[in-house]
Amino acid sequence: MTVGGTDAQAAAPLTGQVPEDQLLVRARAVTKRFGGLVAVNSVDFDIPRGSIVSLIGPNGAGKTTFFNMITGAYAPTSGDISFDGRAIVTTKGSRVRSLKPHQVTALGIGRTFQNIRLFGTMSALDNVLVGQHAHLRCRWWDAVLRTPRNNAEEAASAARAHELLEFVGLGQRPHAWARNLPYGDQRRLEIARALATSPKLLLLDEPTAGMNASETRDLTEFIRRLRSELGLAVLLIEHDMRVVMGISDRVTVLDHGEVLAEGSPAEVRANPRVIEAYLGRGAAGEA
Amino acid sequence: MALLELEDVHTYYGAIHALRGVSLKVEEGEIVTLIGSNGAGKSTTLRTISGLLRPRQGEIRLRGKRIDGHKPHEIVEMGVSQSPEGRRVFARMNIQENLEMGAFARKDRGGLAAEYDRIYDLFPRLRERRLQNAGTLSGGEQQMLAIGRALMAAPRVLLLDEPSMGLAPILVEQIFDIIRTINERGTTVLLVEQNALMALGIARRGYILQTGEVVLSDSAAKLRTDPAVRKAYLGED
Amino acid sequence: MNTLTTPVQVGHTGGLRAWLRQMASAARGWPATYRMALERRRGRTVLLTLLIVLLVAYPVLYQTVLAPVVRILPLPSATVMVFMLIFAIMAIGLNIVIGFAGLLDLGYVAFYALGAYTTAFLTSPHWGGVSVVLFASVPEGSPGIHLPFMLVVILAAGVAATFGVLLGAPTLRLRGDYLAIVTLGFGEIVPIFFKNLVNVTFSFGPIQLVNANLTGGPLGINPIDPPSFFGFKFGVISGFNAVYLGLILIIVAIVIARNLERSRMGRAWMAVREDEIAAEMMGVNTVRTKLLAFGLGAAFAGIAGAYQASYQGATTSDFFQFSTSILVVVMIILGGIGNIWGVIAGAVVVQYVDKTLLPWAGQRLTDIGNVTGNPALGDINPSTFSFLLFGIALVAMMRFRPEGFVPSRQRAAEMHTAPPGQALGSIGLIEKEGLVPQLDPTEPGGEADPGSAEMSVEGPAGETKAEHRVDVTDEEMPR
């Protein structure tokens, strides 16, 4: 597995410069309109395998909309998105076909949510088991009859769920309800649940929202581990510039639904248009 | 006598003990900030002051007069208004109507016209879009509307819950400039913020909240240099 | 390559033969399992055993020892017990739909009716033009279709499930209360069809109908063959025999429902109930998951309908009113939504009050009236007030104990939840040194085995150890 640059210093390739077979996500001319409003306007966007890519931009710039189109939550108005060589969205003429979110998840894209959306009154373990749902094969009659296949699969998936909880550091209380976990643990559990979907790409929507500086630092380190130990690519939406600039290989800035700038963190931070539309003088200097 | 004072306030969500004896003071004319991680009880404190939650124990006083146990609308009438977390503008009402709702508790209907003008002067973008539905505004504009709406009640104390949340860095600066302006024009501000650096930059004093308790309080200048605060909230090693 | 994010895969596990072997060993393991339960949770196991013995012995007691007092004491008769079981089966099914998957179905009676009419069509002289007799209690060559009960139950379940899926497919994406209304409408339409399809004139290709009586109209269909096995009949005149048939049906229903609850499907239902969007994003096909709940839930009502129609030997559309749908909802709410034992208790209690206690109270009033020379007392009929009582019970219940009398832990927590709009995370507390975080009292303790809620009457399938997800403890975990 090719792992991209390990830190922000590594030269980051721009869209179109990475060989196609190295691309995990390849989005072309993606547009989304809501009524008369153009939320995302003909955006090209790539995620190379094993890289950490950040999407930043002012509020309402279309980041979350774009995110939602990759996961299949919204169908674009037009454009093409492929993942790992498989089509998520295809446009032929005026016909747009988009996979459903659960199909996209099954292809290998896991995600977390901006406002944590765990299954609150299910145990941590069950939350992770739900993440494995798409890859389990037993049908309802297997469950009704308790077939050997069902029992073996249940045991194997539970074992895997325990491993995942260990990995994110939640091995101690697998039976605690998700909603009774401390905030930071809930964030970790959400990541464990996303990892349970067997992703090749992990989408993290403002993962450090609501965390103080030291918690943020821990999480940033953890995201690095996801790449180095699991070989995952990560797409990040984040407002905390320290996080973005610290771990991204590449940063894409959206504004009014269009790509304003793209490049390595250093390039983006120095880009006058980005400073004017998004960062502001103060933040650019401080970050 | 402090303008707003909390003394040993305990608040619960069902069985969960969310505020464990919070005490704090806001003096006339100050900006005071409340800092802490998610779950520390910052929003809970503001919701308790505003009467959305009822403290099970403790007192909340405005100019020495107890306001705890009153309904939210009564507390607004007494002079405490809030711009809630996540903005919460009335999406299917236009800007003008949103501001009108902000002034719902005011007895002096005569002063309203001037109040609108003051708000629109503070936020010229809102004037341009007076008859536009609030749901169609951008995040930054909605935040301005939420603050303007809270100001329409002409409060003695303005409670601001995470005004910078989800905003681009450049907008965050603008919002903080506006908060400073509002304060300079005579409104006392209690500011809850995730962005500790910015908050301590404009506040006179600050309280650090952890697990529903105040663990530290001091002048903003002192907090900015406190090593523990720097490590935990300002992200310095 | 890491294994953490590769899907788990289970190889070939031996198919039917392995399954039979597993069942056989589970059956052999029964005495040991029972002994263990007796050691671990003595009081409960003893109580449950007594309950089962009493249930089995009750008919005999009713006809012998209790015979002198049945007229004085409000003891349930055979018919009342059958209806308790019918409604308990429906409550278990509706609990899958509402309790597990969180879909509010207010027209459940439609599937009950479909099951009953399917049975009526297939085990009665209604279609006099043909004569199909298969392992049935009627003589060879009798007019009409007469299929064996076992087959008809399965067909009734299938028909109800099919209609459940047909109704669910376009409607299950609706918001909760809209779904309630759509199902309510469906529940009203189905009986209207059964009532009105009497003089159907219809022609489509080779199908020619002139004034055809499809459903028996307001009179319904009768007689329907009673269930029979090897010459034993289980109809209304068979007295308590039918209760035993019902007990077998309900054990099957309990096993199915519990096995489903503790499976991949059960978790998916819970996830959809908690947060549909998040569930979809985690790879759960929410449409299929909800359809499955709807279809399986309908199948239970189909079974109940088949049992009811063949027990009573007749069916009419008047039996399937909106109030019946609501009655089942009342049962699962009172008993405790989400908890199979709770909803069964709800069904039993509601039926008991409705069919035994209130009529009994009416008779006693009459007696008192006669004795005291005040016959006006006899005109008061407490049965008329049953829905008044249920109404008061519902309102009071929502206010004081919304989770029901035998609640599931989830529902108890949901019903006593933080104010809406309060984000999940903002009530979670940050752990501090030396401080035990305040926990939700409804949560299972970290150390306690959550499998301990298990009861031991569900039969060998559910009892085999170490196969439930909840039984995989940390020690057994492969590293």
Added chain:
Amino acid sequence: MDEQVLQTVIIGLSNGLIYALVALGYTLVYGILQLINFAHGEVFMLGSMIALTLLMALGVTPGMDIVTTIVLIVVVLLITMTISAILNVSIERVAYRPLRNAPKLAPLISAIGMSFILQNVGLLWKGPTSLGFLDIIPNTNVLTTIFGLDTVVAVSYKQLFVAAVTIPLLIVLSWFVSKTRQGKAMRATAQDPDTAGLMGIDVNRTIAITFVIAGALAGAAGLVQILYNNTTVWSLGFRFGLNAFTSAVLGGIGNLQGAVLGGIVLGLINAFSDRYLAAQWTNAIVFGVLIAVLVFRPSGLLGQQAADRA
């Protein structure tokens, strides 16, 4: 237009206006609490019984002089509206307000329970059989007697009466909600009750006012029912309520104009089905329409599609 069709339209319109009055109650309450108030149909039913009782107590009979009749009807209307309003707000107080913070299922179940209770109140009060009432308002054709038109199409005094009661009520309500301070407070509370509280709006009072209005409209509809359809029974509320609720959904629940439009459309569907199909199928058709609307256009005829913008 065919005279029969026209006549059916007139019948449909009059029934539709009554549906609209009740539908408004559903839509108002749904708008502010997101609650299907199952008990609302029963308030209408009890309203009709209250009106009937008052009319009989005041000795209103056919053939009284016009002025007395009108005065008495207005008196009965006002009293019925008042009692129904009090009843409705009491229901809110007992069955819904304590559940303000409970999950959505709880108030819905509570509403169903309330509906059972009120049905039984009707049953205990007036017994199980249908109650009839005489034609106070003549059924004669206005078009021929007043305008002297030569037509078989009939618009009766009764139908004029329905319009004379309902249309002004609808206009006043729509003005109240869109223009007055209290009306705007209702809209704000409907969108976000917590924030409305932070604005100084008394949320409990605003919700109570909503129930008062809904109850008063149901009471008015109850009187109209007695004078127009001349009948009531304890089980009237369920069936009529379902029709009215269907109207509200048809128009787009939460939308006042939608409820009126939905009521009228549903009245027409009912009338045409009764006339051209068969009455026993009408309910199936109504529910078929309901299901079709919810499946194909869940926001109703006038409801806005939720703008789910990122």
